[in-house]
Amino acid sequence: MSQSITLKHPTGILEGKIKLPASKSEANRALIIAALSGKESELHNLSEANDTQLLQRLLKSDAETIDAEDAGTVMRFLTAYYAVTGQQKVLTGTARMCQRPIKVLVEALQELGANIEYLGEEGYPPLRMKGFSGNGKNRLKVRSDISSQYISALLMVAPLLPEGLTLELEGKIGSRPYIEMTLSLMEHFGVSANFEGNTITVAHQQYKAASFHVESDWSASSYWYSLVALAKEADITLLGLREKSFQGDSAIVNIMYRLGVHTSFTEEGVKLTKKEHEKYLALDFADCPDLAQTIVALCAGLGITVEMTGLESLRIKETDRIQALQIEVLGMNSSLQEISPGVFRLEPGILTKEELSFRTYQDHRMAMAFAPLALLAPVEIQEPSVVRKSYPRYWEDLEKVGFEIKENE
Ligand SMILES: O=C(O)C1=C[C@@H](OP(=O)(O)O)[C@@H](O)[C@H](O)C1
């Protein structure tokens, strides 16, 4: 794919049925649990997302050096997996992955008896995994305000530990629904846990073989909600989404109700139609950080002021997402500012440009969140292939509902 594409929509009217990619979060948990169980589990509808394809390949690889690329779940889940299964590996990733912290997880695994060495800067990948003595502690305090992926990684390996594991979560619990998703998947594969207050206990147990069907990705649905909110008229069905979901990003239903999208659940998934939107919103993203970019881009487009909290983890994701958003909304005459510690305010401006252009910072969600603005004016997206991380068919799906996409020289 070329360095940039330009999107236009000739009518602004959207109609169609879209099969979303499957959730990479559910799929990557199911893959790790199936590998830990040592049993033949049937996993259906594994995501075509690169993060999932990559984990599938790496779990089968005999190579000593394992490249987790830019996939946070792959890096964190494999660190715990290789540690507890005593495999000698070097775990690395993209330059950005080597700036994403992993100290909390490494220190926890070391306390459990893992021998892990930093090959670069302390606290960051690459890591050398040197074996597991298995005579460590069975109760740990772990910070839960940096990334929930550390907690999920520890929980999935916990039943293999001779005395199980009790985790005491310290600090604010960020991305909590992802921890709950991990526990639900573990339960699906026969392992019970107890989560009360800030303490999670998992006894020594065996995973059981089970079949599992991965649900469509609610995070990916958010771009379609945004498209409906910006369209002149819309009738869009997203296939394979369920009202009762393991995914916390299903919170998009209630957020988008306020931003002009009505959801009805059908046999096949969800049907999205337009309604009135509110003019001002205050939203907390602590439980659903991956939705923040969608909402910022949409509110800048619709002229809605939004005050946001719970954005702390955005600074250590595929890029510093707060900084990337602050730069990119300027091109729409909007501003995103921290008005008091931890509180960000998006103040939308009037669109004056005939064509909008957005950089994507090697972050799939920057590309997917800003593309729907092509319903207001032609939009150039730089480095469009970034979408492969979670939604490789995004551009094709937009073409199915009438977007014209031109590859630029
Ligand atoms: O466990 C998971 O599948 C994820 C957890 C979240 O990360 P943090 O826990 O780092 O916020 C989320 O942003 C990421 O896309 C997927």
Ligand SMILES: C=C(OP(=O)(O)O)C(=O)O
């Ligand atoms: C943050 C994300 O993924 P990860 O942390 O798994 O790289 C994401 O998909 O938005």
